[in-house]
Amino acid sequence: MDLEKLMDKAQNLGIDEASFILEVREKRQVRFSNNDIDISKLWVERSLDVFISKGKKVFMTTIKNLDKAEELLEKYARILQNLPENKDFYGLNPKKQSYREKKIDYEILDVELEDLTKDVIDGAIEKGAIRAAGVIYRDHVKRKILTNYNSAEDEVANVDIVIRAFNEYRNAGQEAITTAEAKELEDARSIGERTGVIASLGGEPKDGKEGKYKILFHPLAFGSLISYSMHMASAFAVDAGMSFFAGKIGEKAYSEKLTIYDDPTLFSTGYRVFDEEATATQRTPIVEKGIVRNYLHSYSTAQKFNTKTTGNAGIINPNAWQPVVEGGNKSYQDLLSEIDKGLFIVNLWYTRFQDYRNGDFSTIPRDGIFYIENGEIKESWIGIRVTENMQHIFSSVVDVSKEREKVKWWDEVLPSYLPYVLVDGVNITRSKL
Amino acid sequence: MEDIMERVLNKINARFAEVRYMRIKMNLITVKNGVVNAVSTTEEDGFAVRVVNEGIGFAATNNLSKLDEIAERAIKLARNRKNKVEFSQEKSYEDSWSVEEKKKIENMDMEEKINYLLDVDKHLSAQMKLQMLRDKEIEKIYMNSEGTKIRAKIPRVEYFYMMGVMDNGNFEQSYRQYGISGGYEIFDRWDILSLLPEEEKALKEIVKANKSPEGTYDLIVGPEVAGIIAHESCGHPSEADRILGREAAQAGESFITPSKIGDKIGSEIVNVVDDPTVPNSFGYYKYDEEGIPARRRYLYKEGKINEFLHNRESAGKLGTKSNGAARSSWWNREPIVRMSTTFFEPGDYSKEELFEDVKEGIYMKSFTEWNIDDIRYNQKYVGREAYLIKNGEIVEPVRRPVLEITTPGFYDRIDAIAKDLEFFAGTCGKGDPMQGVDVWMGGPHIRLRGIKLR
Numbered sequence: 001m002d003l004e005k006l007m008d009k010a011q012n013l014g015i016d017e018a019s020f021i022l023e024v025r026e027k028r029q030v031r032f033s034n035n036d037i038d039i040s041k042l043w044v045e046r047s048l049d050v051f052i053s054k055g056k057k058v059f060m061t062t063i064k065n066l067d068k069a070e071e072l073l074e075k076y077a078r079i080l081q082n083l084p085e086n087k088d089f090y091g092l093n094p095k096k097q098s099y100r101e102k103k104i105d106y107e108i109l110d111v112e113l114e115d116l117t118k119d120v121i122d123g124a125i126e127k128g129a130i131r132a133a134g135v136i137y138r139d140h141v142k143r144k145i146l147t148n149y150n151s152a153e154d155e156v157a158n159v160d161i162v163i164r165a166f167n168e169y170r171n172a173g174q175e176a177i178t179t180a181e182a183k184e185l186e187d188a189r190s191i192g193e194r195t196g197v198i199a200s201l202g203g204e205p206k207d208g209k210e211g212k213y214k215i216l217f218h219p220l221a222f223g224s225l226i227s228y229s230m231h232m233a234s235a236f237a238v239d240a241g242m243s244f245f246a247g248k249i250g251e252k253a254y255s256e257k258l259t260i261y262d263d264p265t266l267f268s269t270g271y272r273v274f275d276e277e278a279t280a281t282q283r284t285p286i287v288e289k290g291i292v293r294n295y296l297h298s299y300s301t302a303q304k305f306n307t308k309t310t311g312n313a314g315i316i317n318p319n320a321w322q323p324v325v326e327g328g329n330k331s332y333q334d335l336l337s338e339i340d341k342g343l344f345i346v347n348l349w350y351t352r353f354q355d356y357r358n359g360d361f362s363t364i365p366r367d368g369i370f371y372i373e374n375g376e377i378k379e380s381w382i383g384i385r386v387t388e389n390m391q392h393i394f395s396s397v398v399d400v401s402k403e404r405e406k407v408k409w410w411d412e413v414l415p416s417y418l419p420y421v422l423v424d425g426v427n428i429t430r431s432k433l
Numbered sequence: 434m435e436d437i438m439e440r441v442l443n444k445i446n447a448r449f450a451e452v453r454y455m456r457i458k459m460n461l462i463t464v465k466n467g468v469v470n471a472v473s474t475t476e477e478d479g480f481a482v483r484v485v486n487e488g489i490g491f492a493a494t495n496n497l498s499k500l501d502e503i504a505e506r507a508i509k510l511a512r513n514r515k516n517k518v519e520f521s522q523e524k525s526y527e528d529s530w531s532v533e534e535k536k537k538i539e540n541m542d543m544e545e546k547i548n549y550l551l552d553v554d555k556h557l558s559a560q561m562k563l564q565m566l567r568d569k570e571i572e573k574i575y576m577n578s579e580g581t582k583i584r585a586k587i588p589r590v591e592y593f594y595m596m597g598v599m600d601n602g603n604f605e606q607s608y609r610q611y612g613i614s615g616g617y618e619i620f621d622r623w624d625i626l627s628l629l630p631e632e633e634k635a636l637k638e639i640v641k642a643n644k645s646p647e648g649t650y651d652l653i654v655g656p657e658v659a660g661i662i663a664h665e666s667c668g669h670p671s672e673a674d675r676i677l678g679r680e681a682a683q684a685g686e687s688f689i690t691p692s693k694i695g696d697k698i699g700s701e702i703v704n705v706v707d708d709p710t711v712p713n714s715f716g717y718y719k720y721d722e723e724g725i726p727a728r729r730r731y732l733y734k735e736g737k738i739n740e741f742l743h744n745r746e747s748a749g750k751l752g753t754k755s756n757g758a759a760r761s762s763w764w765n766r767e768p769i770v771r772m773s774t775t776f777f778e779p780g781d782y783s784k785e786e787l788f789e790d791v792k793e794g795i796y797m798k799s800f801t802e803w804n805i806d807d808i809r810y811n812q813k814y815v816g817r818e819a820y821l822i823k824n825g826e827i828v829e830p831v832r833r834p835v836l837e838i839t840t841p842g843f844y845d846r847i848d849a850i851a852k853d854l855e856f857f858a859g860t861c862g863k864g865d866p867m868q869g870v871d872v873w874m875g876g877p878h879i880r881l882r883g884i885k886l887r
Contacts, residue, residue, distance in 0.1 A: 031865060033677075033678045033679045033680075033681050034678050036515045036516055037488055037514045039767060040490050040510035040513045041767070042491070042503060042506050044493075045479075047495075058471070059474075060472070061473045062475055064475075064476075064477035064478070065476065065495070072476070079472070079543060083469065083543070084551075086471075088470065133679075133682040135865050162683075164681055164682040236465075240465050242606075351804070352802045352804050355606060362813060363804065364807075366806065383806070385804070387813075410684075410865055410867070430811065431813075431842065432837055432838060432887075433884065433885060
């Protein structure tokens with residue numbers, strides 16, 4: 001598909017600015033449960049993301065039938081003429097960009113998903129699990145972007161492995177790793193083994209107790225909290241009044257142990273060269289040693305906020321590419337040993353907010369909830385809920401581990417690179433009847 | 434198109450095969466704080482091929498020239514399983530069905546839609562306002578190797594809002610989704626221009642209200658709360674694929690096991706159904722995505738676990754027949770077990786009778802934050818619009834009552850169900866990759882005795 005030709009056509013149609021992103025994707029998946037493959041899937045897709053504007057009028061769409069792209073562009077140009085102005089739109093990034101080299105490990109495309117599946121299941125069973133379920137993805141995407149001001153190409157590939165293993169009491173362990181490097185998949189069996197160990201550690205779980213606890217969050221669990229928070233770090237959410245980050249730029253709002261970046265320059269699944277208006281992506285501090293530094297911006301939202309783009313377009317609604325939390329100096333075992341009476345939580349799910357503005361939410365631990373006494377696992381728990389405020393969590397970070405993991409999961413966990421995080425005074429509740 | 438699909442289907446040598454085509458035209462408008470933020474029009478179509486041999490292979494493309502190639506690859510992918518998968522044996526059907534639009538989507542121009550949203554916005558003074566209007570025209574053709582051939586046309590319209598009000602440092606937010614299978618008669622059914630100012634007024638009272646008292650109270654939940662509870666703690670745990678562990682690493686499993694059919698779950702006045710045939714419901718369908726006729730299913734009947742939701746795969750594993758619960762959200766998604774319209778059946782009481790008999794209680798009319806564990810046993814609902822009841826009368830608004838309760842705990846304490854019935858739209862998430870499907874959920878007002886609230 002000739003994007004230059006399409007841009008010429010757009011200009012002939014009276015469109016002021018345009019961004020076209022051509023994407024060609026081949027994606028594979030294996031899903032498994034009860035130690036066997038349920039389904040193997042393949043997607044072969046192509047699409048063209050279109051953003052067009054005239055003055056402050058904007059229109060966006062995705063064209064899937066590329067053969068009709070020119071014809072559809074004519075139709076969309078007519079729609080554009082009749083739209084009201086979006087006074088929050090300040091144009092596409094006009095500055096000439098220079099880009100990092102694209103980065104792809106082609107060996108990852110040769111990884112056999114069915115072999116990985118067998119390895120992770122075998123690993124879990126060997127370590128004491130009685131059954132395992134999960135999913136393995138391999139994604140290969142070629143992207144090409146053209147705006148009035150810039151053009152670039154990118155190609156990425158990655159593999160996600162999610163495995164959840166159960167013991168005889170239905171106690172579970174889970175790992176959800178993601179990588180762009182084939183060498184990190186050489187010992188896939190160990191991923192399964194880790195879930196088997198966590199599931200087996202659980203024994204027969206006991207009903208958890210309410211109270212305030214010092215909690216060590218596994219990277220997967222903290223990844224859930226960070227991913228939800230990154231949605232609120234978007235300038236769109238801040239502008240809409242739906243963010244607890246609002247009004248906090250420059251403020252020492254959280255624990256100095258907490259540093260959060262959006263880092264698409266880190267070579268992993270969230271690696272990206274350009275955003276949706278062809279701005280070169282960058283490593284952006286969101287929270288640095290507890291101080292709120294930036295929201296996530298496109299050129300347009302940055303203009304409204306009187307700052308610079310962070311290379312996170314979504315032109316209207318900026319988004320994070322790859323959250324990264326800075327590691328610390330201690331091992332996660334050291335952090336565990338700092339808990340006199342507390343919990344180690346492997347995963348969280350079903351995070352919901354009753355108050356986006358202040359950050360009140362609750363979420364449900366799963367896949368390993370361990371009660372810790374004097375740094376040792378005493379028993380596993382079920383049936384508890386984290387009923388908290390996100391700002392309180394961020395303010396109560398005691399320390400972070402030096403070990404970090406690349407995680408990504410089905411329940412709203414963006415591809416992230418995170419340590420184990422120790423948080424004090426976390427409120428735990430449970431059902432009363 | 435059917436010729437192409439038949440040609441591809443006939444070339445597949447397998448125990449079972451199906452080809453699905455879907456074409457979707459969609460319009461989306463987002464208005465944030467009075468500004469038209471985004472307008473989008475999308476047209477797309479694509480094919481999915483599913484093959485069953487030892488295992489199941491699934492391949493999808495939106496590139497017609499790749500259709501033969503993906504069919505061949507789906508055949509190869511269907512070899513990957515240790516234990517042979519068995520679909521349930523079903524009759525074959527040939528039919529065409531559609532949903533009538535009283536006010537056709539194609540006749541509603543973009544300007545009119547935008548003006549409607551801006552008009553709604555002008556009626557509101559909340560500090561945070563977000564509206565979204567989406568319409569879809571979906572055409573589907575399904576055919577399988579057993580001779581089933583179903584053609585369908587479904588229009589759907591949905592309206593979503595989120596609103597937040599601030600008062601003296603306090604913030605209260607609300608959101609709600611309205612949706613139908615049909616056209617723009619949606620705004621005749623729900624007069625958004627009246628409903629949202631009422632919601633805003635309620636929020637402005639709630640944000641000033643005292644925190645709901647902690648203790649043991651009688652509880653009356655409104656249809657919106659009844660609906661989410663029916664969906665989360667009856668519909669989801671009754672999905673047979675969860676029960677069998679197929680969703681274990683994603684949306685989770687179920688506290689229900691196959692042997693629990695007939696077990697008591699709560700009060701004998703409780704009946705919860707899932708019914709795709711409710712006219713104009715958001716998740717309406719006449720045939721499911723495997724060509725099985727839709728019907729009403731009693732999931733909990735007279736307080737007992739009664740029936741699971743099945744597609745052909747789960748029914749085959751449990752040695753039964755599909756009850757038409759297979760849905761796929763898009764052309765590139767596999768059909769899995771899903772809900773449609775899940776609701777408590779109405780009872781015999783008037784709404785007033787429910788309140789008359791409450792000495793001290795809480796009325797939770799609507800909800801905000803909620804969640805439930807992955808076996809659908811421990812759940813939480815936080816009231817959005819809620820009131821204190823004393824001696825049968827609503828006394829004052831209260832802020833954010835919290836109900837944290839188990840599934841049997843909730844259903845067991847139900848002692849009266851009103852005659853009214855109201856539905857609310859939602860987008861239910863499940864599957865991997867995620868499949869958001871359009872659903873309704875609802876019920877009447879329901880009274881529970883002796884509930885611990887905080």
